[in-house]
Amino acid sequence: MKRYVFKKILVTVPIMIGMVFITFILLNVVPGDPITLMMREHISPDVVARVKGQMHLDDPVLLRFLRYLGGILHGDFGISYKLNRPVSYLLASAFPNTLVLTLAAALISWIIGIPAGILSAVRRYSFVDNFFMTFSLLGVSMPVFWSGLLFQYIFSLKLGLLPVAGLNGPLYLIMPAIVLGWSSAGTIARLTRSSLLEVMRNDYIRTARAKGLHEIRVIMNHALKNSLLPVVTVMALQVAGLLSGAVITESVFAIPGIGRVAVNAIQNRDMPLLQGSVVLTTFLVVAGNLVADILYAYLDPRIKYGATEAK
Amino acid sequence: MRTKHTSLLATANMDEAAAGSPPQEMDVLEKDSFWRSVALSFIKNKLALVGLIVVILLVVLAIFAPAFAPHDPYKVDLNQQFKAPSTTYLVGTDMFGRDVLSRIIYGTRISLLVGIVPTVISMGIGIILGLIAGYYGGKIDFGLMIVSDMVLSFPSLLLAMVVMYSLGANLLNIFIALSVVGWAGTARVVRSQTLSLKNKEFVEASKAIGTRNSKIMLGHVFPNCVPQLLVLFTLNIPGSILSEASLSFLGIGAQPPASSWGLMVSNGREYLFNAPWVAISPGVAILITVLAFNFLGDGLRDALDPYLKS
Amino acid sequence: MAGGSASLLEIRDLRTSFFTKRGVVPAVDSVSLRVGQGEIVGLVGESGCGKSVTSLSVLGLVASPGKIIGGHILYHGEDVLGFSAARMRELRGNKVSMIFQEPMTSLNPVYTIGKQVTEALRSHDRMVGSKEARLRAVEMLARVGISEPESRLEAYPHQLSGGLRQRVMIAMALICKPGLLIADEPTTALDVTIEAQILTLMRQLQREIGSSIVLITHNLGVVAETCDRVYVMYAGRIVEEADVFELFDRPLHPYTNGLLRSIPRKNEDESAPRRLYSIKGNVPDMARLPAGCKFAPRCERCVEACTRAEPELVDSGNGHFVRCFRPMSDEVKR
Numbered sequence: 001m002k003r004y005v006f007k008k009i010l011v012t013v014p015i016m017i018g019m020v021f022i023t024f025i026l027l028n029v030v031p032g033d034p035i036t037l038m039m040r041e042h043i044s045p046d047v048v049a050r051v052k053g054q055m056h057l058d059d060p061v062l063l064r065f066l067r068y069l070g071g072i073l074h075g076d077f078g079i080s081y082k083l084n085r086p087v088s089y090l091l092a093s094a095f096p097n098t099l100v101l102t103l104a105a106a107l108i109s110w111i112i113g114i115p116a117g118i119l120s121a122v123r124r125y126s127f128v129d130n131f132f133m134t135f136s137l138l139g140v141s142m143p144v145f146w147s148g149l150l151f152q153y154i155f156s157l158k159l160g161l162l163p164v165a166g167l168n169g170p171l172y173l174i175m176p177a178i179v180l181g182w183s184s185a186g187t188i189a190r191l192t193r194s195s196l197l198e199v200m201r202n203d204y205i206r207t208a209r210a211k212g213l214h215e216i217r218v219i220m221n222h223a224l225k226n227s228l229l230p231v232v233t234v235m236a237l238q239v240a241g242l243l244s245g246a247v248i249t250e251s252v253f254a255i256p257g258i259g260r261v262a263v264n265a266i267q268n269r270d271m272p273l274l275q276g277s278v279v280l281t282t283f284l285v286v287a288g289n290l291v292a293d294i295l296y297a298y299l300d301p302r303i304k305y306g307a308t309e310a311k
Numbered sequence: 312m313r314t315k316h317t318s319l320l321a322t323a324n325m326d327e328a329a330a331g332s333p334p335q336e337m338d339v340l341e342k343d344s345f346w347r348s349v350a351l352s353f354i355k356n357k358l359a360l361v362g363l364i365v366v367i368l369l370v371v372l373a374i375f376a377p378a379f380a381p382h383d384p385y386k387v388d389l390n391q392q393f394k395a396p397s398t399t400y401l402v403g404t405d406m407f408g409r410d411v412l413s414r415i416i417y418g419t420r421i422s423l424l425v426g427i428v429p430t431v432i433s434m435g436i437g438i439i440l441g442l443i444a445g446y447y448g449g450k451i452d453f454g455l456m457i458v459s460d461m462v463l464s465f466p467s468l469l470l471a472m473v474v475m476y477s478l479g480a481n482l483l484n485i486f487i488a489l490s491v492v493g494w495a496g497t498a499r500v501v502r503s504q505t506l507s508l509k510n511k512e513f514v515e516a517s518k519a520i521g522t523r524n525s526k527i528m529l530g531h532v533f534p535n536c537v538p539q540l541l542v543l544f545t546l547n548i549p550g551s552i553l554s555e556a557s558l559s560f561l562g563i564g565a566q567p568p569a570s571s572w573g574l575m576v577s578n579g580r581e582y583l584f585n586a587p588w589v590a591i592s593p594g595v596a597i598l599i600t601v602l603a604f605n606f607l608g609d610g611l612r613d614a615l616d617p618y619l620k621s
Numbered sequence: 622m623a624g625g626s627a628s629l630l631e632i633r634d635l636r637t638s639f640f641t642k643r644g645v646v647p648a649v650d651s652v653s654l655r656v657g658q659g660e661i662v663g664l665v666g667e668s669g670c671g672k673s674v675t676s677l678s679v680l681g682l683v684a685s686p687g688k689i690i691g692g693h694i695l696y697h698g699e700d701v702l703g704f705s706a707a708r709m710r711e712l713r714g715n716k717v718s719m720i721f722q723e724p725m726t727s728l729n730p731v732y733t734i735g736k737q738v739t740e741a742l743r744s745h746d747r748m749v750g751s752k753e754a755r756l757r758a759v760e761m762l763a764r765v766g767i768s769e770p771e772s773r774l775e776a777y778p779h780q781l782s783g784g785l786r787q788r789v790m791i792a793m794a795l796i797c798k799p800g801l802l803i804a805d806e807p808t809t810a811l812d813v814t815i816e817a818q819i820l821t822l823m824r825q826l827q828r829e830i831g832s833s834i835v836l837i838t839h840n841l842g843v844v845a846e847t848c849d850r851v852y853v854m855y856a857g858r859i860v861e862e863a864d865v866f867e868l869f870d871r872p873l874h875p876y877t878n879g880l881l882r883s884i885p886r887k888n889e890d891e892s893a894p895r896r897l898y899s900i901k902g903n904v905p906d907m908a909r910l911p912a913g914c915k916f917a918p919r920c921e922r923c924v925e926a927c928t929r930a931e932p933e934l935v936d937s938g939n940g941h942f943v944r945c946f947r948p949m950s951d952e953v954k955r
Contacts, residue, residue, distance in 0.1 A: 018461045026473050141601040143553055145560045146576060146594030149583060153591070157584045203726040209682055210721075211741045211793065212713035215706075225731045244468035248557055262469070263561050266476050274476060278469055285464055301731055301777040 001297060008293050012286055017069065019282045024065050027275050047081055072279065078272035080265075087276035090261060095280070097167055098257030101249065102242045104177035109184035110235060116185070117192025117231075122219060124197065132189055139186030144245050148179045148252035165254035176253040180245050184238050191234055195227040202226075229299055236292030240285040349538075352614040359610020365603035373419040380413035384570055393586040403588040405579065411589060414570040415596050421482065421571045422600060425555040426548040429489035434544060436490070437497025438536075442528045444498065445505025452502070459495035467492050471554055475563045482565040485558060489551050497543060504536045538615040545608035549601040556597050572597050628695070629833050630656040630679070630717075630801055635692035637671075637678050646907045648674040648687065650857040653934075656801065661827060661834045663848035663865070665841065669904060671857040672837045676803045680719055681709050696801070715745040718794035722806040724786035728778035734789055735774030738762070741793045761792040764829075766822055784815035791822065798830055805837045820847050841880060845869060850940075853877050856905050856915035859934060863941040873943040875920045876900070914946070922947045 071078065077087035116132040123129055155175060156164040163172050199205070200223055208222045209215075247259030254260075258277050265274035353359055372379055381401070391408035394400050402411040444455040462470070474488035508514060509532070517527045556573030558564030565571035567578070572593040579590030637649040649671045656662045664672045677683045679694055679701065694701040696717060704712065713719075721727050729737060738761065739754040749757070755774065762770035765788040778786060787807060794802055804823065808816035824847060827834055836848055844851055844865065851868050853861040853876065861874040872878045879900040902919035905911075911918060913928040920927065926946055934944045 015457070015461055015464065018457065019464060022461060022465075023473060026477050137602070137605065138598075141549065141598055141605055143556050143560075143573070143576075143594060143597050143601075145557060145573070146591075146597060149576065149580065149590055149594070153583055153587050203721060203723055204729040206682060206684075207721065207727045207790070207793075208729070210680060210713055210719045211744065212710045212715055213740070213744055214710060217744075222729050222732075226729070229731075240464070240466045244466040247468055247472075248561065251561055262472065263563070266472060266563055269476075271476075274473070278473055281469055282465055285466055289464060299731075302779050 004297050005294055008290060012290050016283065016286050019286070020069060020072070020279050021065060023275060023278050023282070024068060025061070027271055028064065029061060047084070068275075077276035077279070080270050080273040082265075082268040082270040082273070087272050090273060091258060091276055091280055094256055094258045094261045094277075097255055098243070098246055098250070098259060100167075101173065101176055101180065101255060101257060102239070102246055104173050105181035105184065105242055105245075105249075106235070106238070108177055108181035109188055109238070112181075113185040113188030114192050114228075114231065116189040118196060118219070118224070120189065120193040121196035121200070129193075133193070136186030136189040139182040139184075140190075142182070144179060144183065144248045145252050147182065148176070148249060151175045151179055152252070165252075167253075167255045172253075172255075176249045176255060179252075180242065180249045183245065184242060187238070187241075188231060188234065192227065192231050195230050196223060199223045199227040225299075229296060232299060233292045233296045236288050236295060239288030243281050243284060349614045353610055356610045356613060358606045359613070362603045362606025362608075362610060365599065366607055369419055369423060369600060369603065372416055373423045376417050376420060380410075380416045382410035382413045384409060384413040384417045385568060393582065393589075395586075396588055402592045403586065405575075405586070405589045406582060411575075411592055414575060415572065415593055418570040418572045418575065418593065418596065419600075421565065421569065422552050422555070422597070425482075425485060425489070425571075426552040426600075426604070429486050429493060429551050430544060430547045432486070432490040433493030434497045434540065434547070437494040438501050438533070438540070440494065441498040441501025442505055442532060445502040446509060446524065446528050446532065448506075448509075455498065455502070459498050462492070462495040463499075465492070467550075468554060468557060471558060472561075472563060475558060480563045480566060482569060482571070485555050485564050488558075489554055492554075493547065493551070496547075497540070500539060500543060501536055504539065505532050508532050508535055542608055542612040542615060545604055545611055549604040549608075552597065552601060552604075628655040629658050629660075629697065630835070631693075631695040632675070632679070633693040633695070635675065635678055635689070635694060637674050637683055637687060637689045639687045641686055641908070644908045647857055647910075648907060649678065651692070652854070652857070652859055654852050654859065654862070656833045656835055658800075659827075659831055659833055660850060661824070661836060661848050663844040663851040664835060664837045664854060665839060665844055665851060666854035667839050667904060669907065670854045672854050673805050675854075676719065676805055676835060676837055679803060680713050680717060682719070711745070714741050714794070714799070715797045716799050717801045717803065718797070718799040719803040719805065720787070720790045720794050720807050722809050724783050724790055724810065727790060728786055730778055732777075733774065734762075734776050734778065734781070738774075738789065738793050738796060742796050745797050757796065758792075761796045762789070764826070765789070765792045765795075766818070767792075783811055784819065787811060787815075787819055788822070791819075791826070795826060795830060795832070799832055801833050801835065802827075803835045803837070806839070807836075808843065809838070809840070816843075823847070841884065853880075856907065856910055858915065858944065859942075860916065860944045861942065862934070864939070867939055867941050871941070871949075873937055873941065873948040874916075874945050875922050875947075875949060876916050878949050879919075879921075914944075922949075 068078075075088050077091065079085070080087050080090060083090065113136075116135070120129040120132045152164055152175070155162045162175055166172055196219075200219075205218060205223055208218045213222075243259075246257060247262060249255070250257045250259040251263055258281060262274055262277040262281075264270070265277065386409060388408035391400075391404050392406060394404040394408075396403040400410050400412065402415065405411055405414070440455055440459075444452040470492045471485075471488040474491055475484055478484040478487060505528075514527060514531055517531060522530075555564055555571065556576075559571045559573030560577040562577065565574050567574065575593040576590050579586070579593070583590050632652060632654050635649050635652045636647065639646040639648055652671070652675055654662070654664070654675075664675065666672045674683060674687065678689050679696075681689075681701070681704075683689060689702060692702070696712065701709070701712065728734075735755065735758055738758040739751070742754050742757060743749050743751075758774060759770045762773060767773055767785060767788050773781075773785075778789075781789070791807075802823075807823070808819050811819065820843060823834065823836075826832075836843070838844060848865050851861075851863060851865050852859050853868075853874065855876050861868070861872070861877050863871075863873075868877065869881065872881055879898075882898045883900065885897055900919055901921075905915060905918070911928070912931075914920070914923070914931055917923045917927040924947065932944050932946045934942045937943055937948065
């Protein structure tokens with residue numbers, strides 16, 4: 001098991017570096033001289049001069065990349081063009097907000113999604129099943145920005161129950177978390193349902209019943225653990241989707257998180273800030289994937305203990 | 312003492328005895344009957360049929376938009392600002408007095424194009440790369456897998472945003488951005504199919520008679536991937552549509568005065584309280600379109616399920 | 622002949638059908654059989670003849686779209702078909718246990734052997750504490766011939782071989798000392814050598830614990846080796862019932878005869894090589910059975926009467942029953 005984890009971590013590092021590289025290339029190797037671009041964007045001349053010196057634009061791309069990489073490892077993400085502050089500082093103040101939002105959304109999606117999936121599987125084709133599957137399908141099909149606006153319209157503007165935007169307390173988190181989490185909840189519910197249905201077809205479920213176990217025990221103990229294995233991996237893999245969705249949700253609900261920072265950076269042509277936020281986000285996603293792999297290995301005894309045939 | 316018929320122990324098998332005459336010849340699935348049986352099971356699925364009909368309607372709407380739109384979507388008339396939905400303006404007017412319904416209908420063109428074209432391109436790239444990687448294996452495969460892993464690990468919206476930053480925000484660049492983001496998933500699927508088919512006899516046979524590799528890949532391996540790819544195609548389209556809508560909403564996609572649904576929602580945001588229809592109705596259009604493709608894709612997948620499994 | 626007078630299990634006119642899109646499939650059509658105290662009864666037939674469904678019906682484990690539509694299943698005189706869910710659970714694994722054909726997939730891969738075996742015990746006896754349960758599990762594992770039972774408790778199913786897993790299944794089934802064990806093709810998926818070991822084990826345990834066994838199989842050799850009495854099934858019906866020696870010496874139904882004939886045997890006369898015999902025709906489509914005798918299409922002794930009406934099960938003396946209008950007699954055999 002330890003070897004497995006170690007191997008996985010080892011593989012993750014080059015992937016992470018590669019992703020930073022891709023981001024760097026995409027943002028720094030644009031057609032046209034960046035300096036001219038910046039001047040066209042009316043960025044102040046002293047910033048241009050400073051950046052020109054800093055960027056060593058005559059150096060080969062690879063060298064610039066390595067310099068950037070080295071900087072990251074020291075926590076130096078460069079300086080924001082527009083805001084003139086260290087990118088790392090800006091990210092650090094935005095990150096907790098995104099974290100809170102994403103965690104809240106994830107929690108909602110698990111707390112609603114898994115029971116919904118179980119109930120749907122156990123009462124297949126019933127009203128409950130149809131209801132939850134419709135709910136899931138809507139979650140996956142609705143654009144997040146639209147459902148966000150709809151929620152704002154109904155619960156804030158018309159009913160006055162919840163605050164419209166911002167992040168000044170837990171109440172402000174309710175709508176954004178639900179809006180963001182709905183789609184994940186939908187995916188999890190559908191996956192749990194299909195996974196459980198498939199597990200229930202297995203022979204060992206028949207054995208459990210033949211032992212005289214109560215049906216609830218058969219489902220909750222024997223079936224569930226097996227069916228949750230793929231669901232758990234998906235939960236960790238959803239970090240990527242949640243972060244993408246967070247970009248939009250933060251925009252709709254004016255939450256000062258990394259997503260908002262990234263969008264503003266694009267609109268302001270603030271490359272270092274954009275680069276920093278993308279790198280940070282991808283790091284979170286890669287970490288999430290790693291956690292998913294390790295979690296799966298831990299939960300599945302076949303991987304945890306390896307297959308050793310004993311006679 | 313029991314007299315045991317132990318000599319029977321190893322050999323008495325009733326199934327063999329009962330088998331009797333040799334089994335009948337297995338039906339060989341002809342290409343035509345394959346698709347016919349898929350179509351038959353597809354038709355039985357009501358939701359899938361609804362999806363198909365709606366998609367067809369949307370395509371018709373997009374192609375013949377001028378015929379269906381009651382008003383000119385670009386005509387500005389400040390006297391007609393923010394009219395609530397009525398018989399003249401079925402979904403009301405927006406901040407420039409433009410008919411929202413007509414804009415939505417014209418927006419169908421953008422959405423469908425943005426749904427289909429990048430998907431076709433990215434799947435094309437993915438298919439080619441996947442075939443090559445799976446077929447030739449070795450370093451090429453390894454390299455491709457690393458790259459596609461990296462691309463897949465990016466939150467897709469963020470990667471699209473980065474590409475849009477580099478290229479500039481307009482509708483055309485969205486096609487490029489979405490194509491770049493989407494090839495990896497297809498490549499993986501095609502690669503694993505290729506790997507499993509590579510060692511089958513018919514490929515060996517083709518090689519033995521000296522068929523060119525490219526012909527083998529296109530003529531033998533690829534056709535077997537088609538069912539899965541069809542499903543992937545129909546299910547990737549809504550993703551593209553949502554991505555474009557999101558990017559346009561954030562201001563990094565289509566620019567005014569285009570009638571992209573996402574852009575319309577974004578523009579209508581400030582007037583949410585007084586004129587909610589401006590922002591809400593384009594979203595409904597998105598929802599309906601995405602649902603239709605999802606139903607279609609799910610239905611296709613269910614109809615193809617027995618063949619996908621084998 | 623083994624077995625007491627009081628029947629432990631009596632199945633009367635059991636009918637279990639499957640309601641599928643293709644139509645109603647009468648998998649078990651009026652099957653009657655009985656198992657006495659301490660008997661080993663064989664239920665033989667080829668795949669699809671309904672023997673598994675019969676046994677699953679006893680424990681109420683028939684999966685949808687199957688449904689028991691009639692008959693009685695009497696365990697110790699009580700009709701199991703009228704049992705509430707709670708009483709059914711009390712019966713399963715406790716008074717009537719079942720083991721299945723695929724040991725590789727019949728154990729839950731994410732739980733240890735120990736957990737699964739003790740679960741069988743503790744779900745029926747609330748008074749048993751975890752320590753005592755472990756002790757009894759170890760004891761049972763030892764009894765089924767598993768070496769180092771204590772360490773095996775912590776093992777996961779994938780770490781054990783097929784033969785070992787089947788022994789674990791037997792241990793789980795017998796730990797509550799049931800009166801009846803139903804074994805559905807327990808050795809079909811195993812090596813021949815392991816098969817012999819498992820059968821010996823089952824016979825030995827049966828003697829020690831005193832349970833009766835219903836052994837379902839398609840392998841006549843296993844039947845000869847293990848059973849006291851035999852029922853032969855075809856197309857959802859019992860077509861012959863007899864004591865085991867009687868059946869092998871005097872098979873009365875043409876089907877049984879055909880099966881015995883098709884067992885390959887060494888040819889004594891080298892100059893006249895014999896063809897391997899097999900029963901002509903194919904296994905019937907259960908959704909479309911012919912009227913009249915179900916075996917008629919494949920029977921060498923079939924006459925017109927056989928296609929018009931279905932024969933009843935008739936007592937041929939010596940506890941030997943046969944469902945045939947023209948059963949084999951001594952001259953016609955072999």
